[in-house]
Structures are given as structure tokens and as C-alpha cells.
Amino acid sequence: MSRASVTVLRGFSRQRSRWRPSVVERARARIAAGGNVLDVPEPLLVSFVGGSQGRWTVDRMTTITGPGLPEVERLAVLEGRDGQATSGVWTLRGVTSNERYVERRERVALVERQQGLDRADATCAALIPITKNLAWWELTQDERRQILEARSRHIAIGLEYLPGVSRRLHHGRDLGEEFDFLTWFEYPPDHTTAFEDLLARLRATEEWSYVEREVDIRLAR
Ligand code: HEM
Numbered sequence: 001m002s003r004a005s006v007t008v009l010r011g012f013s014r015q016r017s018r019w020r021p022s023v024v025e026r027a028r029a030r031i032a033a034g035g036n037v038l039d040v041p042e043p044l045l046v047s048f049v050g051g052s053q054g055r056w057t058v059d060r061m062t063t064i065t066g067p068g069l070p071e072v073e074r075l076a077v078l079e080g081r082d083g084q085a086t087s088g089v090w091t092l093r094g095v096t097s098n099e100r101y102v103e104r105r106e107r108v109a110l111v112e113r114q115q116g117l118d119r120a121d122a123t124c125a126a127l128i129p130i131t132k133n134l135a136w137w138e139l140t141q142d143e144r145r146q147i148l149e150a151r152s153r154h155i156a157i158g159l160e161y162l163p164g165v166s167r168r169l170h171h172g173r174d175l176g177e178e179f180d181f182l183t184w185f186e187y188p189p190d191h192t193t194a195f196e197d198l199l200a201r202l203r204a205t206e207e208w209s210y211v212e213r214e215v216d217i218r219l220a221r
Pocket of ligand 1: 098099100101102110128130132154155157158159161162165166167169181183198199202
């Protein structure tokens with residue numbers, strides 16, 4: 001190896017180890033600065049701990065498809081690695097990630113309309129863990145996009161419910177979790193009927209024929 005390339009490599013590794021914060025630190029810094037993890041592809045680990053503690057009271061838990069989850073009274077939503085140490089009756093983990101299917105014009109529409117989490121008036125929430133079947137995961141990316149948007153209109157339907165409903169999508173599949181996705185929504189009480197309407201429309205789509213497990217957990221604070 002030439003002297004020049006050694007210098008470059010040394011410089012690169014020194015630089016990385018000195019200044020590069022972890023992805024969780026970067027996501028936290030962005031939120032602290034008034035940013036929104038919905039806008040940026042910064043992975044943030046989130047633990048949803050069901051038990052007797054937490055900010056959210058469970059109103060009801062409904063098993064839509066496949067095995068359910070044990071009933072709990074409260075839910076804590078913990079961001080970052082701290083959540084890993086917390087125990088409850090169950091803990092579901094997922095990580096926010098870059099988008100897989102959104103096209104540029106859809107991204108523009110989403111960013112224009114969506115609101116962040118933790119709005120003062122959004123005192124209702126839904127945690128809907130979802131797992132899709134093997135047939136879904138055996139499709140290619142372009143085949144999945146065809147089903148999710150070209151034929152099921154998931155993004156177009158969802159956009160109709162913004163900005164009333166705030167959302168955050170967490171991926172569990174690559175973490176080896178029992179659910180592929182942990183979908184989280186917050187909305188004001190007067191958006192409850194609209195949220196039910198959104199769910200009914202999505203569950204009637206071709207995309208949902210690939211869902212093999214779904215639990216609908218409604219919360220209030
Ligand atoms: C509030 C309105 C909604 C909007 C604007 C919306 C938007 C989106 C978008 C843009 C994606 C694609 C993300 C990507 O490109 O990777 C997505 C994925 C997803 N959404 Fe929604 N959504 C909404 C409501 C819902 C609801 C109510 C559910 C669950 C009942 C849901 C479940 C999912 C799931 C499971 C995925 C991941 C799909 C996959 O990767 O296979 N969404 N949503």
C-alpha cells in the first residue's frame with residue numbers, strides 16, 4: 001500500500017471515530033433542534049412497552065389477524081437504547097428508516113401536509129403492529145410498489161387524512177422482531193371517525209391480503 005493511501009485511510013478512520021455521533025444521537029439532536037424524524041432518514045430505535053406504566057392508557061386491544069398480544073393497561077413509548085432495559089408484559093421494538101416506496105412527488109406532498117408527533121391536541125393514539133406473509137417478502141421491490149401504491153393507493157388514501165393524523169413507521173423485521181412493522185398514529189379525539197374510515201379503506205386493499213398478523217391497540221393520554 002502506498003504512503004498516500006495509508007494517509008487517506010488513517011485520516012478517514014480518525015475522522016470517523018472523533019466526530020461521528022451515533023445514529024440515535026443524531027436523531028435526538030435533530031428532534032431537539034425542532035426537527036422531525038419523519039422528514040429525514042435517521043434511524044431511531046423505539047421500544048413500545050406494554051404493562052402497567054407509561055404515558056398512554058390502553059382503551060382497547062383488538063386482534064385483527066393472527067395471534068393477539070396479552071392485554072395491558074398502559075403503554076410506554078421509549079426512544080433510543082434506554083428503552084431496551086425497560087421491562088413490561090411485552091416489548092415491541094422497531095426502528096425508523098428510510099422510505100422504500102415513496103416517489104419524489106409523494107414525498108413533497110407528505111412533507112407539505114404531515115404534522116409531527118406530540119401535538120398538544122393529539123391525545124388519541126393507535127399502535128398497530130403488522131406482519132406481512134412470505135408471499136409479500138418474496139416479491140421484488142417494484143412488484144411490492146405496484147401493489148402498495150399503483151393498485152392499493154396506500155399513499156394516496158393516507159394523504160387524505162393528513163394533517164389530522166400524525167404517523168411514524170417503525171421496522172422490526174430486520175431486527176428479528178415478531179412484527180415486521182410497528183405503525184404509530186396520533187390524532188385529536190374528533191378525528192376518531194376519520195381514522196376508522198382510513199383503516200377500513202386500507203384493510204379492504206390488495207396490499208392487506210398479504211397481512212398475516214395485525215393487532216389494533218387504541219390509546220389515550
Ligand atoms: C395516516 C395516513 C397514512 C399515510 C399518509 C401513510 C403513508 C405511508 C407511506 C408513505 C408509506 C411508505 C413508506 C415507504 O416508502 O417505505 C407507508 C407504509 C406503511 N404504512 Fe401507511 N400511511 C398511513 C396510514 C397507515 C395506516 C392506518 C396503517 C396501518 C393500519 C399503515 C400501515 C403501513 C405499513 C405497514 C407500511 C409499510 C408497508 C411496507 O413496507 O410493506 N399506514 N404508509
